[in-house]
Structures are given as C-alpha cells and as structure tokens.
Amino acid sequence: xxxxxxxxxxxxxxxxAHAVVDDRGPRRGIELLLAALHAASAIERAGSxxxxxxxxxxxxxxxxxxxxxxxxxxxxxxxxxxxxxxxLEYIITDSGADTxxxxxxxxxxxxxxxxxxxxxxxxxxxxxxxxxxxxxxxAEHDDLAVLLYTSGTSGKPxxxxxxxxxxxxxxxxxxxxxxxxxxxxxxxxxPQFHSFGMTALxxxxxxxxxxxxxxxxxxxxxxxxxxxxxRPTFFVGIPSMYGALLSVKDAAPDDFASLRFAVSGGExxxxxxxxxFHQRFGVRIAEGYGLTETSxxxxxxxxxEYRRASVGRALPDIEERIVxxxxxxxxxxxxxxxxxxxxxxxxxxxxxLPDETAKALTPDGFLRxxxxxxxxxxxxxxxxxxxxxxxxxxxxxxxxxxxEEVLDRHPAVAASGVVGIPDPVRGELPLAFVELKEGAxxxxxxxxxxxxxxLAGYKVPTDVRHLDxxxxxxxxxxxxxxxxxxxx
Numbered sequence: 001x002x003x004x005x006x007x008x009x010x011x012x013x014x015x016x017a018h019a020v021v022d023d024r025g026p027r028r029g030i031e032l033l034l035a036a037l038h039a040a041s042a043i044e045r046a047g048s049x050x051x052x053x054x055x056x057x058x059x060x061x062x063x064x065x066x067x068x069x070x071x072x073x074x075x076x077x078x079x080x081x082x083x084x085x086x087x088l089e090y091i092i093t094d095s096g097a098d099t100x101x102x103x104x105x106x107x108x109x110x111x112x113x114x115x116x117x118x119x120x121x122x123x124x125x126x127x128x129x130x131x132x133x134x135x136x137x138x139a140e141h142d143d144l145a146v147l148l149y150t151s152g153t154s155g156k157p158x159x160x161x162x163x164x165x166x167x168x169x170x171x172x173x174x175x176x177x178x179x180x181x182x183x184x185x186x187x188x189x190x191p192q193f194h195s196f197g198m199t200a201l202x203x204x205x206x207x208x209x210x211x212x213x214x215x216x217x218x219x220x221x222x223x224x225x226x227x228x229x230x231r232p233t234f235f236v237g238i239p240s241m242y243g244a245l246l247s248v249k250d251a252a253p254d255d256f257a258s259l260r261f262a263v264s265g266g267e268x269x270x271x272x273x274x275x276x277f278h279q280r281f282g283v284r285i286a287e288g289y290g291l292t293e294t295s296x297x298x299x300x301x302x303x304x305e306y307r308r309a310s311v312g313r314a315l316p317d318i319e320e321r322i323v324x325x326x327x328x329x330x331x332x333x334x335x336x337x338x339x340x341x342x343x344x345x346x347x348x349x350x351x352x353l354p355d356e357t358a359k360a361l362t363p364d365g366f367l368r369x370x371x372x373x374x375x376x377x378x379x380x381x382x383x384x385x386x387x388x389x390x391x392x393x394x395x396x397x398x399x400x401x402x403x404e405e406v407l408d409r410h411p412a413v414a415a416s417g418v419v420g421i422p423d424p425v426r427g428e429l430p431l432a433f434v435e436l437k438e439g440a441x442x443x444x445x446x447x448x449x450x451x452x453x454x455l456a457g458y459k460v461p462t463d464v465r466h467l468d469x470x471x472x473x474x475x476x477x478x479x480x481x482x483x484x485x486x487x488x
Contacts, residue, residue: 001141039065053077054193079193080474081191178300238264252281392420403418404416419484431465
C-alpha cells in the first residue's frame with residue numbers, strides 16, 4: 001500500500017514523457033526519479049529522524065523530496081512557508097524532523113532561515129552525477145506517510161496523521177469518481193503544503209500518468225496564458241481565484257474550452273462568481289468538499305450533476321451522516337446537522353494528541369467534522385457553516401455564509417466576511433466586513449439596503465465596514481477569526 005510505488009512505476013513506464021512542467025520548465029519522468037535518488041542520499045546523510053520537513057514552492061521539487069523521503073521509509077512533513085516564524089519552528093520541533101528539504105530562493109522569499117533542523121538546499125546537490133542506486137522502501141497500509149499540520153483550537157497547529165493507505169485510498173476515490181485517465185492534463189497553483197495541492201494536484205496525476213502544470217504564484221494573467229499554452233482538462237482553485245480570473249480583460253471562452261473539470265474548494269463559492277464565470281466563459285464551476293483529516297477530498301459536484309450550492313455526492317467508499325451535534329443522533333434527509341464522515345481516507349489521528357483524537361473520531365470510525373450541512377434525497381451534500389462560527393440571534397441559528405452570499409451579490413462587493421458581536425437584547429448581531437471590487441466606491445447605505453431586500457430582518461448586518469483586503473489564510477480562505485480578533 002505504499003503511496004510512492006505507483007508513482008515510481010508510472011514514471012518508469014514512461015521515463016521520457018514530460019511528467020511535470022513548472023516555472024523552471026518541463027521535467028521528464030526519469031529526471032524526477034534520478035533527482036529523488038540524489039535527494040534520498042542527501043537526506044540520509046543529513047539526519048536520522050523518522051520525519052523529514054519539506055519547505056518548497058509549488059513545483060517539481062515537492063514530489064522529488066517526498067519520493068526521496070518515502071524511499072527511505074520516512075514520513076513527509078509539508079511545511080507552510082507563509083506561516084509566522086514561531087509557528088513554523090513549532091511544527092518542525094513538534095514533528096521531530098531533524099532535516100528540512102528546501103531551496104535558497106524559498107528562504108529568500110521567506111526572509112529568514114527556520115531553526116530547529118538542518119536545512120538541505122536542493123540546488124546544492126549534484127544532480128548531473130550518477131545517483132547511488134537503492135531499492136525504495138515499501139510501506140504497510142497503516143504506516144505513517146504524511147504529517148500535515150492544521151490550525152488547532154488552542155492556537156497551536158495539530159499534526160494530522162495520514163497513512164499510506166489513507167492517501168492511496170483518496171487518490172483512487174478521486175480517480176474513479178472523476179473518471180480521469182492519463183490523457184488528462186492538470187493545472188495546479190495551490191501550495192503543496194495544502195492537502196488538496198498534495199494529494200489531488202501532485203500524488204494523483206503522477207500516479208495516474210497525467211501531465212501536471214504548476215506555477216508557484218497565482219497571477220490571473222499567467223493562469224490564462226498557461227490555459228492557452230497547455231490546454232489543461234482539470235483546474236482547481238479557491239473562490240477568490242475564480243473571481244480574479246474574471247478580471248482578466250482579454251480572457252475569452254476559448255481559453256477555458258479545454259477544461260472538462262473546474263473545481264472550487266476551501267470555502268463556499270459565491271453564487272455571483274459562479275454565475276458570471278458560467279455566463280462569460282461557458283464553464284460551470286464544480287464545488288468540492290474535504291478536510292485535511294480526510295486526505296482531503298470527500299465530495300465533488302460533477303459538472304453534469306450540477307446543483308446550485310451543493311458540493312455533490314460522496315466519493316466511492318465514503319459514508320456520510322448528518323447528526324444532531326448535541327446527541328450524535330442521526331437526522332432524517334433534509335435536516336441540518338453536523339457532518340460525520342467515515343471511509344478509508346479518514347486520518348489515523350492527531351500526532352501526540354490522544355485526547356484531541358478521541359474528540360474527533362467516534363468509536364466506530366466516524367470523523368466529527370465540525371461542519372454543519374444537510375443531504376438531499378439523492379445524497380447531494382450542502383454545507384451551511386461551521387458549528388463554532390454559527391451566530392445565535394434572538395434564538396435563531398444563523399450562519400455567516402448565508403449573509404455573505406447576499407453581500408457578495410452587491411455590484412460593488414468583491415468578497416465579504418461576517419462575524420457576530422454581543423448584544424444584550426438579542427444575544428448576537430451580525431457585523432459585516434467587505435472588500436470592494438477595483439474602482440468601486442464604498443456605499444454603506446446601499447449595501448445595507450441590498451441586504452434588507454434579500455434577507456430576513458434579523459439577519460441584516462447591524463453595520464458594514466470596509467477593508468482594503470480581508471484577512472485570508474495561505475490558501476485564500478477568509479479568516480473570520482481574524483475579523484473577530486480585530487474587534488477586541
């Protein structure tokens with residue numbers, strides 16, 4: 001069940017084919033394999049820990065480093081280069097990694113060198129010489145493949161333990177559900193320290209023999225150029241990326257004509273963006289859902305099964321249940337409750353945190369996601385919000401997403417975030433923050449009037465505040481907790 005062996009076999013089967021194209025140019029399958037052998041020897045000389053940190057921009061370097069670590073029987077720790085220094089160094093220390101594979105330009109971009117481990121710069125290796133031959137290690141189903149850190153409720157990141165079996169299962173689930181073949185071409189810009197960027201945009205295409213195009217930075221005009229040049233069939237982005245692509249004035253429907261699958265994930269896709277993208281380019285964006293703890297993909301709304309605001313049906317071998325979050329009792333179809341997920345892609349647990357693991361996983365193997373949603377009679381899932389972000393206004397449950405959907409349809413609003421503020425009479429009141437479209441003027445009365453025309457009275461924001469840029473996570477998700485903290 002080794003996650004790396006299918007990739008190695010595929011690269012050996014087509015050694016001269018261009019497996020990866022990144023900002024530095026194309027890479028053939030044999031080049032990736034030889035580079036991984038060189039990197040494995042360097043990692044072996046550098047340290048002996050079971051874990052190996054990988055701190056690299058989106059591109060061919062990540063699969064080279066990952067294959068090298070797995071060939072040694074070690075665990076990969078993808079490192080988020082956008083974190084603050086103390087957070088990144090905490091992860092290195094907590095994971096036990098004594099070696100971090102990185103590159104000089106990456107460290108220059110960060111502006112510092114993290115401490116706590118030896119830094120192995122890929123550009124210092126002699127890739128032109130013959131590498132030391134070795135037989136890659138084999139792993140069992142439950143052996144730890146990746147330690148992927150995600151935000152914790154205490155403020156400290158938690159290491160999500162994903163096994164070789166978890167990753168192999170999710171790769172297979174995505175491949176079967178989306179009916180991929182080696183003739184597909186992927187275009188990826190999501191960072192590979194992100195679970196989707198790692199599994200769906202790196203491991204899956206390499207194992208399936210699909211060519212994958214990477215660019216380290218999302219620049220809308222460059223994405224359109226790559227679409228024109230490489231004619232990819234699959235693109236995945238976060239909602240703000242699709243909104244930004246609409247700003248490319250010379251982009252035309254033909255630029256997107258090769259796409260049979262454009263997926264949005266990470267946060268809810270605005271209906272306004274989805275509609276405009278479809279009207280302008282003829283592409284129906286498919287929403288997907290998943291968590292780091294599920295390796296990550298659990299649901300995708302296939303274009304031919306499009307249902308507005310749905311993230312689609314569950315992938316093969318995944319069981320989903322909607323439950324009362326207070327009692328754990330299953331709720332009938334159409335009822336709103338917490339989403340529980342079970343399947344071979346669900347994590348082993350949180351690294352070194354048995355209590356947190358017990359809270360997240362039920363005795364019979366379901367993951368308590370903390371997300372609220374509902375299933376329709378055909379099994380299509382609709383996400384309504386996070387339990388911890390739900391507002392209770394005069395006894396009524398209100399999720400920020402519902403208000404944000406309305407705000408985002410205002411002609412001047414590019415993106416929005418809604419949080420609750422205390423109120424002595426109604427418990428909480430919604431407060432909105434908006435980021436405006438380029439050249440738009442901030443007109444608070446107009447935005448509030450728009451909300452009044454489209455929302456129940458108690459859901460209308462008590463105030464709307466303008467920010468030049470909403471706070472976002474490294475993957476572009478609007479951080480409501482940062483908006484909340486700004487009020488303190």
